Amino acid sequence: MKKKLPINFKLVSLKLYLCSLMGRHKEFDYEQKLDIALELFWTQGYHVTSITDLENHMGMNRSSIYPTYGDKKALLFKCLTKYLKSKVLGYEGILAGKQSDAIENLRRIFRLAVDQSINEGRTCLAVKMAFEIALTDEDIRRLLASGEKKIEGIYFEILKAGQQQGSMKGDFDTKVTADFFACSSSAMFKNYALNKNRKAVYDMIETLINMVKT
Numbered sequence: 001m002k003k004k005l006p007i008n009f010k011l012v013s014l015k016l017y018l019c020s021l022m023g024r025h026k027e028f029d030y031e032q033k034l035d036i037a038l039e040l041f042w043t044q045g046y047h048v049t050s051i052t053d054l055e056n057h058m059g060m061n062r063s064s065i066y067p068t069y070g071d072k073k074a075l076l077f078k079c080l081t082k083y084l085k086s087k088v089l090g091y092e093g094i095l096a097g098k099q100s101d102a103i104e105n106l107r108r109i110f111r112l113a114v115d116q117s118i119n120e121g122r123t124c125l126a127v128k129m130a131f132e133i134a135l136t137d138e139d140i141r142r143l144l145a146s147g148e149k150k151i152e153g154i155y156f157e158i159l160k161a162g163q164q165q166g167s168m169k170g171d172f173d174t175k176v177t178a179d180f181f182a183c184s185s186s187a188m189f190k191n192y193a194l195n196k197n198r199k200a201v202y203d204m205i206e207t208l209i210n211m212v213k214t
Contacts, residue, residue: 033058033059033069034069034075034078034079034082036057036058037054037057037058037069037079038079038082038083038125040053040054040057041076041079041125041129042125045128045132046076046129046132051065051072054075073137073140076129077139079125080126080129080140080143080144083125083126084126084143084144084146084147084150087124087126088147088150090112090116091109091112091151091154092154094108094112095154095158101167102158102159102161102162102167102168103162103167103168106155106158106159106181106209107205107206107209109158110181110184110185110188110205110208110209111202111205113185114185114188114189114192117185117189117192118189118192118198123190123193124185126147126148127186129144148182152178152179152182153178155177155178155179155181155182156174156178159174159177159178159181159212160174162212166214168214169212172211172212177212188204188205189201191204
């Protein structure tokens with residue numbers, strides 16, 4: 001005969017089951033709410049965005065935001081971490097692709113960097129935060145610098161491959177050139193924002209490529 005479970009045991013089991021469902025729901029909402037905060041920081045900027053703004057847009061009160069995401073700076077840190085990871089993955093996809101021609105990969109990564117900003121109609125979030133807060137906040141500066149180093153590393157790999165393939169000159173400083181190329185997309189987007197001429201930006205990309213091309 002099947003042993004009957006005590007009522008209290010059933011109640012405890014039900015509570016645990018409901019808590020597990022709530023936990024999964026919270027985990028699902030976590031990324032969604034983080035995306036909302038990211039968009040708000042990107043649109044308004046860090047200093048203009050208040051906790052009240054975050055409460056209203058995220059649909060959470062601060063008593064829920066703080067234990068889940070931390071204070072406003074901690075929330076920005078999490079948003080930037082997610083954004084940088086996504087950006088780096090996009091660049092890494094070029095290295096992982098079937099295209100082995102370093103010149104073409106360099107062209108693709110340049111265009112990817114610029115086209116992202118052109119299509120979104122705004123500058124990169126990392127660049128925006130670099131000018132707004134990284135100059136005065138060491139934690140944010142280190143986070144952005146770490147993301148930039150990863151992107152510079154991808155440019156470096158492409159340049160080294162080009163030198164090995166013989167399609168790029170062998171006498172330029174690969175590290176310095178990679179660093180320069182990684183930050184050049186901001187200047188090109190600035191040009192597009194002022195002139196609205198994508199072809200001119202693509203011509204600039206070809207000029208940069210010709211600097212290292214054999």
